[in-house]
Structures are given as C-alpha cells and as structure tokens.
Amino acid sequence: MLTLEGGEAGEAVRIxxxxxxxxxxxxxxxxxxxxxxxxxxxxxxxxxxxxxLGVLLKTQKRLMGSGGGLRLTGVSPHIRDIFxxxxxxxxxxxxxxx
Amino acid sequence: MTARSTFARRxxxxxxxxxxxxxxxxxxxxxxxxxxxxxxxxxFTNMVKYxxxxxxxxxxxxxxxxxxxxVTLIDAGVAPFDPRSxxxxxxDAPIEQRSPGGLGLHVLRRMVxxxxxxxxxxxxxxxxxxxxxxxxxxxAC
Numbered sequence: 001m002l003t004l005e006g007g008e009a010g011e012a013v014r015i016x017x018x019x020x021x022x023x024x025x026x027x028x029x030x031x032x033x034x035x036x037x038x039x040x041x042x043x044x045x046x047x048x049x050x051x052x053l054g055v056l057l058k059t060q061k062r063l064m065g066s067g068g069g070l071r072l073t074g075v076s077p078h079i080r081d082i083f084x085x086x087x088x089x090x091x092x093x094x095x096x097x098x
Numbered sequence: 099m100t101a102r103s104t105f106a107r108r109x110x111x112x113x114x115x116x117x118x119x120x121x122x123x124x125x126x127x128x129x130x131x132x133x134x135x136x137x138x139x140x141x142f143t144n145m146v147k148y149x150x151x152x153x154x155x156x157x158x159x160x161x162x163x164x165x166x167x168x169v170t171l172i173d174a175g176v177a178p179f180d181p182r183s184x185x186x187x188x189x190d191a192p193i194e195q196r197s198p199g200g201l202g203l204h205v206l207r208r209m210v211x212x213x214x215x216x217x218x219x220x221x222x223x224x225x226x227x228x229x230x231x232x233x234x235x236x237x238a239c
Contacts, residue, residue, distance in 0.1 A: 001113075018116065020112050020116070020139055021109050021112060021139065021143045022109050022110050022112045022113065047116075047132065047135060047136075049136060049139045049140065049143070049202065050140055050198060050201045050202030050205060051143070051198075051202075053198055053201055053202075053205075054198030054201070057193075057196055057197075057198055058198075060193065061193060061194065061196075064193065077129070078128060078129055078132040081129075081132075081209075082136065082205055085189075085204070085205045085208040085209070086187070086189055086201050086204065086205050087187075087189025087190055087196075090189075090190065091193045091196070
C-alpha cells in the first residue's frame, strides 16, 4: 500500500507506505506532475525497493534538467542505508528523520 | 522454525510476499527485517521479469533463528541465473549516466551476509539462498 499527497504550490509531497515494484508505476505518475524544487517528505515511507529507487532517479533527472531538483527529508536509517548503498547520497539532498 | 509458501509469478504478488515475510520475521530487529524484505523483493521481481517460461508459482522459505534469517527462493522451469554474477551497478557515475538497471542486486549484495545459488539442470530448478544476521549494534557485514 502506498499513498502520495501534497505537492501543490510548493508544499512537500508526502509519501507513505511501501514503494515497491507493484506501486512504482503509480508513484511515477504522481511525481511526473511535479515541477521545480520538490521536497519529498519520507517520514512515513516504510520501505523502498530498487523499483522505487528507479522512480526517484527518473524524477531527479527530469527536475534537474529544468533547473530544479528533488530533496528527500525525514529519511529513516534503513532507507538511508539503501540510498547510501545505491550511491543516491551523491545525487540527492538527503535529510534524515529527527 | 521454517515458514514456507508459494506465490503466483506476478508483480502484484508482492503484497502477499511482504505479508508472509513480516509474519515470518516477527521479533527480528527492524534493520534485519528491512534487509530481508529488500532482498526477497529484488530476487522475486527478477524471477517474475525474466522467468516467464517458469512454473506458475515461486517458492519462498524463511528460516528465522537467533543467529540469523536464512531465506531460499525456489524458481523452477527456468534457465539458470546466478545473482552473484550480475554486473556491478555504476553508483559513482554522474546522474546523467545513471540508470536503475542492476541497482537492486547491487544493493542486495551489500545487505546480505551470505548469498549463494544452486541449479538443478535436470529439474531446471534454481535455488537462491541468502542469510541476514542480526543487525543490533550495527551491520554484520
């Protein structure tokens, strides 16, 4: 189960649940509508797989191509490990959960 | 105790796979659960994507012990694929040269403590086994 909401008028996109291979297409469709500098609030993101990483990578490439970018906030230690192992800490601004 | 089940060879089986995994890992520390769930999904998803000719259901066995969680995925009716032989993903490339291809197995290999693969050519059956040790106090690998 995955939910995405927000993202209007500069507010953060809030993502909650599991971003796995089954949910990746819906997440991509949602994030394809974002523009500019986007914050993805990951405080309620329980899990991400490589399919989810692919969604974030595609979104970051598109946003950076037009001068924007994706910032990931509220990232849990387990998901931070996956970002580190995949080298995403080099291409995303990442803020850990407090 | 070993939990065993089989799942339809479809991406939309992932919810059922996740529920089975959660139940089998009750009591495991969160980092260990996360690593096991990630590895199972990556292997299962690969089997769905590249094993369309295989038998309709993929088997998963989870043996949860104090010293570690051992998982075996059983994929029959398919050509051999050893996940240890997959090329390394380029995780230090500039973003414009990055692609998601290969990331899953790359991360999986960082998260598990043991990964092996056996293939029975007569039965055309592959068995991928991995072990994730307890993570309390930091990664075991």
